[in-house]
Amino acid sequence: MRALLLGGAGFIGLHLARRLRADGHEVTICDDFSRGRRDPALAALAGEVEVRSADLTDPASYQALKPGWDQIYMLAAVVGVRNVESGPARVIRVNTLALMHLLDWIGPDDRLFFASTSEAYAGGVSAGVVPVPTPEDVPLMIEDVGSPRFTYAISKMLGEAAVLHTARAKGFTAVVGRFHNIYGPRMGADHVIPELSLRAARGEDPFTLYGAEQSRAFCHVDDATEAMVRLMATPDAAGRIVHIGNDAEETNIGDLAKLVLRIAGVSPVIRELPAPAGSVARRCPDLTLLRELTGYEPRVPLEEGVRRTFEWYRESAG
Numbered sequence: 001m002r003a004l005l006l007g008g009a010g011f012i013g014l015h016l017a018r019r020l021r022a023d024g025h026e027v028t029i030c031d032d033f034s035r036g037r038r039d040p041a042l043a044a045l046a047g048e049v050e051v052r053s054a055d056l057t058d059p060a061s062y063q064a065l066k067p068g069w070d071q072i073y074m075l076a077a078v079v080g081v082r083n084v085e086s087g088p089a090r091v092i093r094v095n096t097l098a099l100m101h102l103l104d105w106i107g108p109d110d111r112l113f114f115a116s117t118s119e120a121y122a123g124g125v126s127a128g129v130v131p132v133p134t135p136e137d138v139p140l141m142i143e144d145v146g147s148p149r150f151t152y153a154i155s156k157m158l159g160e161a162a163v164l165h166t167a168r169a170k171g172f173t174a175v176v177g178r179f180h181n182i183y184g185p186r187m188g189a190d191h192v193i194p195e196l197s198l199r200a201a202r203g204e205d206p207f208t209l210y211g212a213e214q215s216r217a218f219c220h221v222d223d224a225t226e227a228m229v230r231l232m233a234t235p236d237a238a239g240r241i242v243h244i245g246n247d248a249e250e251t252n253i254g255d256l257a258k259l260v261l262r263i264a265g266v267s268p269v270i271r272e273l274p275a276p277a278g279s280v281a282r283r284c285p286d287l288t289l290l291r292e293l294t295g296y297e298p299r300v301p302l303e304e305g306v307r308r309t310f311e312w313y314r315e316s317a318g
């Protein structure tokens with residue numbers, strides 16, 4: 001099988017590339033390296049995958065690609081709260097143009113996975129109209145269309161609609177995966193588990209903790225890639241929006257911090273501060289549909305996944 005990973009040098013993309021190669025598939029990565037990195041992890045795959053540098057907001061980048069892919073994964077996007085809040089116009093431009101040029105280029109025989117986000121539910125959860133755990137069929141809403149924080153969710157909502165409607169019009173197969181708090185090695189420093197891990201490894205004391213009462217259901221990236229592979233192999237997933245996550249071990253941020261500190265072997269004074277403005281109080285997916293379609297069950301326990309992640313960040317920082 002030939003797989004094309006757009007944004008494949010990023011966090012989930014590189015883990016997916018490893019998984020697909022382990023399954024014996026031919027993999028091509030396209031990335032502009034604005035977030036994805038040419039690092040030792042990518043270099044280790046250099047002899048096994050083709051790596052192309054490409055600006056996916058330029059339609060010429062797609063025209064340079066040969067047709068005839070068995071699977072296409074659209075992972076390219078501007079992500080991360082700091083990136084979103086500092087450059088909201090860039091979020092809208094990059095995330096929208098890269099996808100729309102892909103949809104112009106894609107052929108009727110292709111199979112596409114589009115990476116979306118649980119941020120689509122943040123407004124509804126905060127307004128009290130969306131339940132948690134959250135199924136896929138609830139209404140989506142944006143609290144403030146002018147708020148920089150919501151531009152990522154807006155770009156992904158537009159992307160979902162564009163993918164599903166264009167797939168019907170052109171005849172290709174598509175599945176939308178809404179990721180819920182995926183974590184693991186090599187995801188950058190602007191997410192809660194890596195941030196806590198790096199500060200714990202540095203021995204920060206007192207240890208500042210924002211939004212200790214908020215809760216999340218974290219999913220290790222190995223489980224996420226398993227879900228992606230299964231969805232792409234499941235005919236009944238075509239045209240569906242499906243959650244990808246782990247609903248088995250929802251935890252609050254305070255307990256997560258204690259877990260990280262225990263793994264790090266440190267006992268600092270914890271200084272609790274309010275959660276950042278606009279941060280949703282609780283997030284957990286209902287995985288009923290994913291289970292029905294694929295038989296998926298998350299396999300990496302939170303403590304094991306956090307330990308693997310902490311050790312990777314401690315070694316990388318050293």
